[in-house]
Amino acid sequence: MSNFEVSVIIRTYNEEKYLPDLLEAIRLQSFPNYEIIVVDSGSLDRTREIAEQGADRLVKMQSGDFTFGYALNTGIQEASGRFMVIVSAHTLPLNPEWLGKLIDPLYDDKIAMVYGKQLGSAASKFSEVQDMQRTFGPKRQVLRPPRFFANNANSAVRKDLWQQHPFDESLLGLEDIEWARYWMERDFQVVYEPEAALYHIHEETWRQVRRRYYREAVAARRIGIKGLSNVLTTPVIESAYVFFDLIRMMTPAGDGSVSEGSFFEKVHESILFRTNKSIGTVKGLLGGPVMENSATKQSILFDRGCNAVVIHGPGRASYEEVEIPEVKPGDVLIRVAYEAVCATDLEIYDGSLGFYKNGMAHYPIIPGHEFSGRIVAAGPNVDHLQAGDAVVVECIQTCGVCAECGRENWIACRDRAEMGVLNRNGGYAEYVVVPGRYVHRLPGDFDLKKACLCEPLAVALKGLKRLRRTWLAKKEPKRCAVVGAGPLGHLCARVLGIWGHNVTVFDRSPLRRGYFQGAEIQVSDDLTRLKEFDNLIEATGDPEALDSILLESPAGATILLLGLPYARRKFTFESIVAFDKIVVGSVGSSAKHFEKAIELLPQLEAEAFLEKILPLSEFAKAWELARSDKHLKIILEMV
Numbered sequence: 001m002s003n004f005e006v007s008v009i010i011r012t013y014n015e016e017k018y019l020p021d022l023l024e025a026i027r028l029q030s031f032p033n034y035e036i037i038v039v040d041s042g043s044l045d046r047t048r049e050i051a052e053q054g055a056d057r058l059v060k061m062q063s064g065d066f067t068f069g070y071a072l073n074t075g076i077q078e079a080s081g082r083f084m085v086i087v088s089a090h091t092l093p094l095n096p097e098w099l100g101k102l103i104d105p106l107y108d109d110k111i112a113m114v115y116g117k118q119l120g121s122a123a124s125k126f127s128e129v130q131d132m133q134r135t136f137g138p139k140r141q142v143l144r145p146p147r148f149f150a151n152n153a154n155s156a157v158r159k160d161l162w163q164q165h166p167f168d169e170s171l172l173g174l175e176d177i178e179w180a181r182y183w184m185e186r187d188f189q190v191v192y193e194p195e196a197a198l199y200h201i202h203e204e205t206w207r208q209v210r211r212r213y214y215r216e217a218v219a220a221r222r223i224g225i226k227g228l229s230n231v232l233t234t235p236v237i238e239s240a241y242v243f244f245d246l247i248r249m250m251t252p253a254g255d256g257s258v259s260e261g262s263f264f265e266k267v268h269e270s271i272l273f274r275t276n277k278s279i280g281t282v283k284g285l286l287g288g289p290v291m292e293n294s295a296t297k298q299s300i301l302f303d304r305g306c307n308a309v310v311i312h313g314p315g316r317a318s319y320e321e322v323e324i325p326e327v328k329p330g331d332v333l334i335r336v337a338y339e340a341v342c343a344t345d346l347e348i349y350d351g352s353l354g355f356y357k358n359g360m361a362h363y364p365i366i367p368g369h370e371f372s373g374r375i376v377a378a379g380p381n382v383d384h385l386q387a388g389d390a391v392v393v394e395c396i397q398t399c400g401v402c403a404e405c406g407r408e409n410w411i412a413c414r415d416r417a418e419m420g421v422l423n424r425n426g427g428y429a430e431y432v433v434v435p436g437r438y439v440h441r442l443p444g445d446f447d448l449k450k451a452c453l454c455e456p457l458a459v460a461l462k463g464l465k466r467l468r469r470t471w472l473a474k475k476e477p478k479r480c481a482v483v484g485a486g487p488l489g490h491l492c493a494r495v496l497g498i499w500g501h502n503v504t505v506f507d508r509s510p511l512r513r514g515y516f517q518g519a520e521i522q523v524s525d526d527l528t529r530l531k532e533f534d535n536l537i538e539a540t541g542d543p544e545a546l547d548s549i550l551l552e553s554p555a556g557a558t559i560l561l562l563g564l565p566y567a568r569r570k571f572t573f574e575s576i577v578a579f580d581k582i583v584v585g586s587v588g589s590s591a592k593h594f595e596k597a598i599e600l601l602p603q604l605e606a607e608a609f610l611e612k613i614l615p616l617s618e619f620a621k622a623w624e625l626a627r628s629d630k631h632l633k634i635i636l637e638m639v
Contacts, residue, residue: 006034006103007081007159010055011071013063015089016046018201023054025093031100034085039075041066044324044335044376044431047089049388069167069175072152076162084162086176087198088153094119094197102156102196112188113180115155116196123203126266127245127273132200141192143184148225150180150190154198161188171222172215178223205305205321206272210280217284226285234281238274245270308429309619312364314351319617322366325425325433329380332436334391339427339616340370340452340609341626341634342487347565348421349623354565361422368420369395371427372442372451373638382436390442392454392598393427395419396588397438410590418588428619430638440594449613450606452635453491457597457604458589460491460562465593466586467535467560477501481533483549485512485523487609487633488562489539494604497521504533515608515632527552537562543569555579562586609633 038051042063120129220226347353355361398413420426485507513523530552541563
């Protein structure tokens with residue numbers, strides 16, 4: 001182990017947004033002799049990947065083992081520095097002198113700990129900025145009992161003293177104040193150094209604000225710096241601070257903050273912040289022994305929420321925060337990268353999908369079954385996948401043990417689920433938990449945007465395989481007509497072209513026909529030409545198109561039906577029976593079709609599918625565009 005003067009310890013949990021800038025800022029510090037150690041507590045995002053690239057060492061721990069003190073102690077045990085600098089992952093030093101200024105007082109043997117100044121950012125809540133200004137003033141201070149304070153978002157301690165008294169691992173927070181108090185009561189000093197300044201960036205929901213002040217209040221009561229008397233005084237003090245916040249907002253020379261928003265937005269935010277801070281604090285002071293309940297401790301220490309689109313009923317959908325499900329044995333947790341909009345998503349929203357009409361499926365549901373992502377965590381009994389793998393997921397998921405599953409007749413399984421459609425939430429979310437046996441690993445260089453097409457391509461491949469079963473001379477080129485140049489029809493045409501068949505695509509839309517420009521695929525809008533083709537694929541679900549195919553196709557033709565749903569109407573099947581035609585239906589796909597799709601997709605020209613990408617939060621706009629037929633496919637990106 002190399003010897004460094006300083007070891008910088010960064011605790012992380014889902015910090016991919018700010019960690020890169022912090023690591024870069026530390027690397028630009030003028031103080032030369034330091035190492036960076038990141039202690040990660042089971043991040044679900046790219047935090048660990050970023051840490052492995054930008055830090056000197058990454059220490060991994062399970063979120064179930066986490067406390068603030070335990071994470072720090074774990075990191076410091078790995079450190080070789082004389083001084084330990086502790087910094088929050090969502091901070092940013094003001095200048096290259098920050099590190100040197102922070103540790104300089106520690107060269108005095110009487111000083112055990114230093115903490116630096118914290119400033120709000122443009123994302124900060126106005127009231128929190130005011131609290132920071134009251135707490136972290138412009139003057140350097142040497143703290144003495146009974147004024148016990150420190151803050152490990154921006155602090156430095158002596159390792160030799162830490163070896164004698166590590167951070168308290170039983171506390172929900174305020175391990176910094178407990179440590180400072182311990183040494184102050186033994187005649188050591190704690191110094192506040194305003195020149196060691198950084199931005200502390202909090203982008204918390206109101207639930208997160210309540211939880212933060214709850215755990216701090218539990219810890220404050222535990223270490224004896226607050227008691228039941230504060231239950232009454234806290235709401236009074238915070239109410240007074242609302243008044244002071246208002247005065248600061250109206251100060252002509254400026255409010256002293258960098259927070260954004262209009263005057264009325266700040267007033268509203270101030271009331272909400274002070275209210276949630278009070279609620280969290282009061283509940284924490286009155287709270288019980290939460291550390292004894294691991295589930296409660298987890299909920300307080302970690303926010304396992306993510307953004308998702310939830311359809312609550314016909315015509316009712318919202319972009320909201322949902323809880324990330326537990327990863328059970330056999331499951332994997334996937335961080336979704338891209339989700340493609342499918343007509344089925346719109347039918348669920350409209351309430352027109354048969355599953356929701358006949359009562360098989362129920363709201364609310366997170367839609368989406370055409371998605372790609374990366375494995376975040378794999379539960380017990382999952383051996384073929386590991387964190388970091390790029391993956392796609394089968395839509396139809398069956399019990400695997402019934403008689404129909406034994407015959408590989410997956411669609412007939414009475415206990416089946418369908419991602420984002422029936423009995424299982426789908427990919428319109430930042431994270432999704434699915435059974436690992438339905439997850440397929442992609443090659444390392446696979447384009448995750450393009451990977452969204454694996455599911456519809458697998459559906460197309462299943463249908464085309466059923467069509468090929470009717471062919472006697474399978475290797476001879478066939479004359480194939482694809483009616484409908486939407487996503488599924490387009491994929492069928494591309495696959496048939498790769499297989500060497502003569503393909504003509506029929507569609508009324510010049511835009512969709514134009515996507516085949518330059519390809520060895522013919523296009524037309526004249527359905528009277530259908531008599532020229534021995535094999536016809538119906539991919540629209542339009543009863544008029546189906547009627548034309550049934551009537552216009554030649555004797556001996558084979559017709560593959562992929563479109564859904566066909567409206568109730570009278571069809572004449574005399575032309576089928578009298579002219580020896582074959583009708584084949586197909587829906588969904590299975591594992592073998594996904595494997596073939598992963599193999600085949602890199603060969604497909606797919607630029608037309610990728611021309612319109614929107615963030616998940618703009619799902620409503622994406623659905624409008626999907627209905628407009630202005631693009632072949634709309635893809636949502638999890639940003």
